[in-house]
Amino acid sequence: MIRNRIVCSIFTVMALTVIGGTAAGAEKPNMIFILADDLGYGDLGCYGQKVIQTPRLDQMAAEGMRFTQFYAGNTVCAPSRSVLMTGQHMGHTFVRGNANTDMSIQALRDEDVTVAEVLKTAGYTNGLVGKWGLGEVDNEGFPLQQGFDSFFGYLNQVHAHNYYPEFLWSGDQKLKLRNKVKRNDKSYGGFTGGYATKRIDYSHDLFVEQAADFINQQQATDDPFFLYLALTIPHANNEATRMMGNGAEVPDYGIYADRDWSDQDKGQAAMITRMDGDVGRILDQLRKLKIAENTLVFFSSDNGPHDEAGHNLDRFDPNGPLQGIKRALYEGGIRVPGIAWWPGTVPAGSTTDHIAYFGDWMATATELAGATPPGDLDSISFAPTLMAQPDRQKRHEFLxxxxxxxxxxxxxxxxxxxxxxxxxxxxxxxxxxxxxxxxxxxxxxxxxxxxxxxxxxxxxxxxxxxxxxxxxxxxxxx
CATH class of the missing domain: 3.30.1120.10 (Arylsulfatase, C-terminal domain)
Incomplete structure (x- = not known):
């Protein structure tokens, strides 16, 4: 788009003259933002979970920094992701809710500047794997028009409910999968959802493979990279819940198979533990490639926990000590896990009570990249906190x-x-x-x-x- 080219040119000039950010001659870090979907503040062992096993994320926290007052952009997915991408809070960002019918209001516009666009001006290659939810293939919100160089996953959030879909998007092309889907009776959110009657290709597993491939490909180049890995676990397949009573879709129940629980509870726990192992796989890959010390990995969730899979919330206590779940603006709906891992830079075993939120990723990422974000943001970099420089850390007047x-x-x-x-x-x-x-x-x-x-x-x-x-x-x- 013409507007994007003009903005990129302006950012390039600004990036060359920026005083703050990456020091002269310093290597720009790779950045990976891993986003879980509907994971609660209390769903991880390092945040107090007693039933569901999350050893790799607990290890990630032990090797890095755990935020105790980190907040999502909103209490449901699309607006929360809009805040993450634009660095603007809910009173300013364009996408402020999950649309029911008119999906154009849930799509970023050409004039909306994303963190991927700004990082691109600093020489980053940007990859998106997983759930987007901020624009379809035929409008300005499409991720390849919002600063990402590659995309694999779901565009539509209702399509993303189904872990065994008939297709996923690879760039602007549909990649046909081997699953067969029984559709719902009516469309919602611009898509007719359903559940699979033939289950072969589990989308989450494909996302992890694609993320690993992206990292391998970028490691072979001299360019820094930004990977936005937007997982769908542990979001429920809402249509499966309504149509067959169990929306916790997972290939197997793993270590929970023999528990005296409902299938919904087994599925919910197995999804989170499966995701936990795959986050560990990504961290292991970074170490194997010898790029861990130049890669910041940040893990969080787009909002508080859900009750939409048919599982028992009391069994897992997913919001821990907080009141409320997804769709509440009490702490349980918006306070989420935040774990930063960057060996040699982020102090191992550290905990911070610095108050930050999704909108701060824009300022943080661009500071680390030595770039300059656009003006009129609601974003403060938490890079000083990551680097154990509390005297340099600015704070929000409010969120x-x-x-x-x-x-x-x-x-x-x-x-x-x-x-x-x-x-x-x-x-x-x-x-x-x-x-x-x-x-x-x-x-x-x-x-x-x-x-x-x-x-x-x-x-x-x-x-x-x-x-x-x-x-x-x-x-x-x-």
Whole structure:
């Protein structure tokens, strides 16, 4: 696109003159962002999980840094990924929800600048493997028009529900798989989902193979690379849940096969443990290729845990000490695991309470690459935290979210406080001291009207109206 070429030229000039970022002569690190789908804050052993086994992610945390206050971009997938890609919070980013019918409002535009586009100006080769959800093959949101050099996976989020699909996208071409699918009766989110009656090709396994191939190919070149590995585990196949009662699709139950659990519970646990082993495989590959010390790997989840596979939430306690799950703006819906691994740079066995969120990946990645991000961002680099330079670490005045389903809601996190307003713009404001009350069980709004007023102003000022995302019959207070 013409606009992208102009922006890239501007960024190239800016990157050459940037003072901060990569030091002169320093090698630019490779970067891998691994994103799980609907993985809860408490789903990993290193975050308190007692039932599901995650030894490799626990090892990753032991060898790297564990964030205890890391937040997703939103509480459902598409808007959360929009925040991750653009570095803009929910009051500014273009994609603010999961669309029901008009998928154009869930697609990034040509004028939206992604982290992949900025890294490309710094000489990076960018690969996307897995679930995109921000544009189809025939519009401006298509990943090969948003800074990625290669793409393999799902474009549509409903298509991504099915772990045994009939096809995946390889670039702009459909790659036919050997599975056979029984379709749902109606389309949702621009796609008619279903479940496989013939299961051969498991999409997650294909993603891991493609990611490994991408790393091998890039290791043979002199260019740094950015791999966005957007896994679908442990998201449920919602259509399979509705049509046959079990949405936890996995080839086998592994170490949980003999447990006295429902198949849904076995499947949920097996999915997470399978993903855990594959993250370990990626880390092992980096060591084998002798590029681990020049590669930052960051692992997280796009939102809090789901209850959509038919499994028992009480068995696994996936949100740990937090209140709420996916679609809530309580901590359980948006506070997620954040693990950084970069041998020789990120201090091993470290833990940080630095408050960061998806939007900060833009500033972090571009600082490490020696590039310059676009203006008007809601993004602060957490590279100083990764490098154990706390005196250099800047902090957000606040973090902001908004959500348009279930009557709508807003939230803001600042200092030790968290405020939630339900519905947006007009509801009563709840206030919690999440440092002292991580489960948000004690609403202290009545005792602190001055703090509630401050939070209300933050929420009002953060929302920039978007005609695609409006609450019918309501308008923001000004």
């Amino acid at each position: 902001y979210w908004e959500f348009y389903e279930q009557g709508s809601r807003q939230a803001v996190r600042f200092d030790q406080f968290k405020a939630i307003r339900q519905p947006m713009f007009t509801g009563e404001v709840e206030l919690y001291d999440v440092d002292q009350d991580i489960s948000e069980s004690n609403n202290i709004a009545a005792d602190h009207p001055e703090i509630v007023a401050k939070a209300t102003k933050m929420m009002d000022d953060s929302h920039q109206p978007n005609p695609n995302w409006e609450i019918r019959g309501r308008a923001p207070k000004r």
